Amino acid sequence: MDTAAWEERLLTEIDRRSDELLELAGAMIRIPSENPSGDCTEIADFTASWLRERGLDADVIGDAATGRLNVLSRSGDAADGDRHLVLTGHYDVVPVGDVERWSFPPFAGDVVDGYLRGRGASDMKAGLAGALFVFGLIAELGVPTAGSLTFLGVCDEETGDRGGADWVLEQGYLDGVTAGVIAEPAERSHPTIGQKGSNWFRMTIDGKPGHGSLQPLHGVSANLLAAKAIVALQKLWDMVPNAPEDVRELIAESKAYAEEREGYGAGIGDVFEHVTINIGRISGGTSTNVVADRAIVEVDTRVPIGLTREEVNDRILEILAEEGIEATLEPLGFRSEPNWTLPTDPIVETLIGALRDISDPGAKGVLQWASSDARTFRSHGIPVLQYGPAELATIHGFDEKAPADDVVLAAKVYAATTLRYLGLHAAG
Structure with a gap:
């Protein structure tokens, strides 16, 4: 046959x-x-x-x-x-x-x-x-x-x-x-x-503990610094990828396909050309009445074709520096280009x-x-x-x-x- x-x-x-x-x-x-x-x-x-x-x-x-x-x-x-x-x-x-x-x-x-x-x-x-x-x-x-x-x-x-x-x-x-x-x-x-690439990381921010009744006059809240960092990291969305010529048509078709899928809002196709930022887990502080001495945030970013994990991570450090936030970053979970x-x-x-x-x-x-x-x-x-x-x-x-x-x-x-x-x- x-x-x-x-x-x-x-x-x-x-x-x-x-x-x-x-x-x-x-x-x-x-x-x-x-x-x-x-x-x-x-x-x-x-x-x-x-x-x-x-x-x-x-x-x-x-x-x-x-x-x-x-x-x-x-x-x-x-x-x-x-x-x-x-x-x-x-x-x-x-x-x-x-x-x-x-x-x-x-x-x-x-x-x-x-x-x-x-x-x-x-x-x-x-x-x-x-x-x-x-x-x-x-x-x-x-x-x-x-x-x-x-x-x-x-x-x-x-x-x-x-x-x-x-x-x-x-x-x-x-x-x-x-x-x-x-x-x-x-x-x-x-x-x-x-x-898209996966770029998960854990961000640790240290503060200075003190009595909760004296905030914001005494102590440095790691939780407030983390909140500030979380808001600032949304700037990652504004990074502009430069996709190779041979996949640009595929990206355009994927965007159009995504827009047709049920259950998602208009504009969902933009996900293919932007870095997405999901704040997956947040923990911080030791007690309600103590200024938080440490905050830990786990973040899931996804990297579009035309950018690399290194470029995204460099931008993360830039953003934190611009905000005057010192943080320790360590890789976590899924990591791929x-x-x-x-x-x-x-x-x-x-x-x-x-x-x-x-x-x-x-x-x-x-x-x-x-x-x-x-x-x-x-x-x-x-x-x-x-x-x-x-x-x-x-x-x-x-x-x-x-x-x-x-x-x-x-x-x-x-x-x-x-x-x-x-x-x-x-x-x-």
Whole structure:
């Protein structure tokens, strides 16, 4: 059979076995893997067992003591330099929060009214299940791909720790991989092919304690200095990026796409051309009646294409100096430069071409304003894009869910992308 015939067979099989795919996704959702704590032992064991039950090799790699475990499986025998695709994603999820505020069990893993329900349904166990299912199906049917195919499930994405994709790449487990598809949530017709940089930091400001009844005449309030600094840091929004010429059209298209999304106010597209500043946590002082001797502020800034973290950090120091505020800054959490894969890259053209043929002729890649493991793959020279099923408004919230039809669609896109990107052996 040629590529088109194999593709038709795979897509037909995914449709025929869609209940099996959704049950796999549901089973993964029913395994709690909240981060923190980040212990992914049970979900890693489940994933590895699923592969081994189908006669596939599965390596569980990472730190068994903490449960920071990843699952790797490879098929095909592409020579060095030939195409090698990785289908990947993370199986850690954010905490469910207040269970009483969910209208269904947080780890339900069932399909009700056309939606797969539970923590991780959108971010991102449904997408990862689709990648796993397609990896197994290609092996089961004996599709003679010319290149190699790897499945990788990772931990540690949600908190930005380094036991997942960072560790796997640093250890060389993906040496030779030429492209990747990350099953991260995306809008149905808009895979994400780039993202802003992340620049989190902790700002510590010291004051001088004194009796609260004497403020502002005695003592120096660290809390007041922190408030002044917080207001001043809003000037970061005014920084002007200088994006490379070859991504300016992508930025413009991403802005237009963002303006069309429901649930956001007018002007939301400006996020792609500005530094955003979120004051995530504030703590300070020791008692209500004591002038605060220290304030600690945790800040999340996001860096647009055309600026660097260094430029943003230099501007932060300038702003604080202008305000006469002395502060200690230390890096925190997510840290990455703006990163992207060009729209003309083969893996981008292949997946978007498959999506256009299967679902929406108007599909196109866009930027995302958040961060993910995509930054790590790109920093190791592996071009990637993200596409996965999601009800985006429910991510990290109560009552998380994903459209069941989109879970099936994503699996079809993974299958078609794999065939088209890797090609077939001549005898195939």
